[in-house]
Amino acid sequence: MTDAVTDRERVVAAADRLFYARGVQSVGMDAVRTEAGVxxxxxxxxxxxxxDLxxxxxxHRSRTWDEGVARASAGARTPRERLLAVYDFLDGWFRSDDFRGCAFVNAxxxxxxxxxAVAQAVRAHKLSFAQYVDDLVADLGAERALGAQLVLLAEGAQTTAAITGADHVAEDARRAAEVLIDAAVRRGPGA
Known part of the structure; x- marks a missing residue:
């Protein structure tokens, strides 16, 4: 790996830690430089x-999110289980000591x-997540509207967990998702 690539990765990791903990506007480039040692x-x-940073x-956060969701759903055998794994991923994240809400919403x-550029990066991530959920809903054979409903549950859970600090938010969202999924499957596509 070249020095430039290593420097870039260190700067992104340092900025991620600082921005997420303190907010983007309160962190100057000098603080990032110091944290990264560059x-x-x-x-x-x-x-x-x-x-640009x-x-x-x-x-980087988007890749981390995708990897986390993929890990959470690795053992899932069905589209329903993969959809519910999103909420299992959220549960683990919400319980982490450094959870401060959705970095995309914060930014x-x-x-x-x-x-x-920041608005576009946030939209791209949110649209990618919605597409992931929509694809699983299609695999499930449920009506398309279910995807938007499940995304809203996940997004709302992130905000609620960040504001309240309650440790049951993802579990509550998962139970609501189960109800929505099961009702949509019973109705069938286009019903």
Missing amino acids: PLKRLYAAFGSKD VVAVLE YGELGGVSP
Whole structure:
């Protein structure tokens, strides 16, 4: 691995930790440089602006999300089990000591109105997750609207868990998802 690639990965990891813990706007590039242990000149060689760095962090978070959902559903045999695994993934994440809500929603709240690049990165992640759920709903043979309902449950669970700190939010969302899935399967597609 080249020094530039290593520096880039260290900067993204450091920025991710700092942005998630303290918020994007409260963290300056100098703090990222210090946390990453990379000279400021090399940081700016890798990322021309803070927006570029925020987008790289969000892309990293998106890959991390996808990997986490994939791990949670690795043992699932059916589309129903894979759909419910999303909520199992959320449950583990919500119980982690550093959980501070959805990094995408947090970044959008801070920068979405002033940074088209950040807004686009957030939308791309949310659309990708919705497509993942929609594909599983199609595999399940349920009506298309179920996908949007399950995504709303997952998104709402993230916000509720972050604000309330309650440790049962993902379990509650999972039980609601089971009801929705089972009702949709009974109705059949297009019913």
